[in-house]
Structures are given as structure tokens and as C-alpha cells.
Amino acid sequence: MEPRILPPHRLDLAGHRRRNGVVPWVAYHGDDGRDRLIAAVEAAGLRGGGSPTATKLRAARATHSIVVATGCEGDPLSRKDVALLALSPHHVLDGLQLAAHAIGAAEAVLRVHVGGPALPSVTAALGERDDRVPVRVVAVPRRDVTGETAFVRGRPALVSDVETLAQLASVVLLGPHHYRASRTELVTVTGAVRRPGVVEVAAGTSLAGVLDAAGGEAEPVQAVLAGGTWTADLGAGRPGIAAVHALPARDCGLEYTARMLAFLAADPARQSGPGMAGPPSIVADFAEPACRLPLPPGHGAARLVASALRVFDADVRAHRAGGRCRVPAGVA
16 A cells, blocks of 8 residues: 555545545444554554644543644645645545544534635535534634634644644554554755655655755755754754755855744744744844844744854854855745
């Protein structure tokens, strides 16, 4: 069976089942079946949002629970959720139904962005299915990655991104041991590569391997932005990264970082995690690389800035000398 979750073109329900198989619901009937399902997820080692998915499933298992699936990218450079929902919506919906069954939920919510290709694809996919748990699709404005708790209203809930749900479906369709041996991840690749876009790579693939999956370097690359931090070590493996930006050697890493911070600081959602920019004043502060930024070490912007000052030390020295180091860089 083909272990990959991202097909080359959109699959309807029949195409999805030919490619991936049919969920064996009979194996997970009743409370014992729910226990077996969660045990399979645990055996597969599936994680979402940094936590074991099996632990989250057990914590949310209760009467009147709800599943909230988010297809709204948390990383501003990422497009993997859109690609997954546009090309393989039934993989996500299978995982959503399995998650709902595991926790005993009678309701599920799927959040997508307004105006993108995910919404019509998901709407069409739901029309092809006859699922046990109804799925309510909620379209939200772009750059809105918050608001999951608004759907919960104090109820026990499982909140999951759509890729984790697709991976959950793969665990069941492949079996936990085969899944673990063949697991793949989706990564959005931008910058100096020959084929920018969403690629699917084996879990643990090095950053150099991720760039190769996007056609390789289109020109010399000096560093990559991955997981909210800059690195020049392309041999490192970075599991769970949503997006990678390959910065050309001709561009200034400090100027690109300043533009990224300005872009994020303008976000009214003030999203947390690696993408969080913090107060808009950080952009003005970053324009003077020698200054000390008043941010705690664990803050997403602090990690981004600290990595930029470390990786682009030569650019820091050039800016301190009062000149421009390279050609100005735009954001993605």
C-alpha cells in the first residue's frame, strides 16, 4: 500500500479508497474498540502539537466531547494544510471521524480559511460521505489561527491540526508498525529552490533532503529558516517543521528577518509559538542589531532574532559599520 498521504491531484472518495483503503470500523466497535484505537495510535508514536496524540485522546474522552480540527496554518510560510485539504480531504476526514470515535464525540468542527481552495474541496468531500459524526465547517479570515476554544464552551475537546488527523488515519489504514517505519511529513519549501511548494518527505529527513525534494537549490543558499529559527546546518534533521525558507547567499538575513517580524507584528491575532512576533516595536528595535531586545528567551520572536544574530554575524558587523551588507530581501 502506498504510504504517502499527499496525492498528485485531488482525490474523490472512490479515488481515496482505491489509493488508501477503507477504515476498518468493525475492528474498533464499542468501548473496547476505542481502547484498541487509542492503543494503536500510541504504538505508532503519533504526536501532534508536541504532545503524544494518544494522551490527548484519552484526556478528551468523555460524554459531550467535541473534536476541533484546524486547517489554518500557524506558520505564515506554510501551505501544507491547504494542500492536504485541497488534494486529499478524505484522508483528513477519515482521521477526524476516527478521532471523534476514539473520544466518543458526537460533534466535530473543521476550521478553514475563507477564499482558499480548501473550503470548496472539503465541502465537496463531505457531500460524498455518510459519516457517523456530523462535521461543521467554519470558514475564518486569513491569518486567523486562534479561536479554537470558542467552539468548545467548557466541553472536553480534542483540538488537532489537519495533518495530525491525516496521520491518525494512516496509522489505522497502514497499521501502527508499518506506519512507524514509513511515516512521511509535509513541509512547505520557499526561497531559493527550483520547485517551491509543499513536499512530502520521510520523517527525520535533513534540511538538505527537504530542499532536494523541492528540486534542490536554484542558487547558493546561506541558511534556512525552519521551525522559527535560522540555521546554516543543512545536515540537521528537523521533524515536525511546517515550513522551510531557503535564503539565497546574495540576500541579507537581517533584512529578511526584519521584514518577517514586521509581517508578523501586523497580525492582529498575535499568534503564539514560533510565528509570534510580539509588539510592533520589536521591528524598530531589530533595525539596530547591536541592541538588546527586551523579550524572554522562550518567546518566539526572541528565538528568531537570537538565531538571526548568531547565523548572520557577518551581516551584523556590516550593519554596525553603517553599511548595507547585501541585496535587500523580501519575505517569501
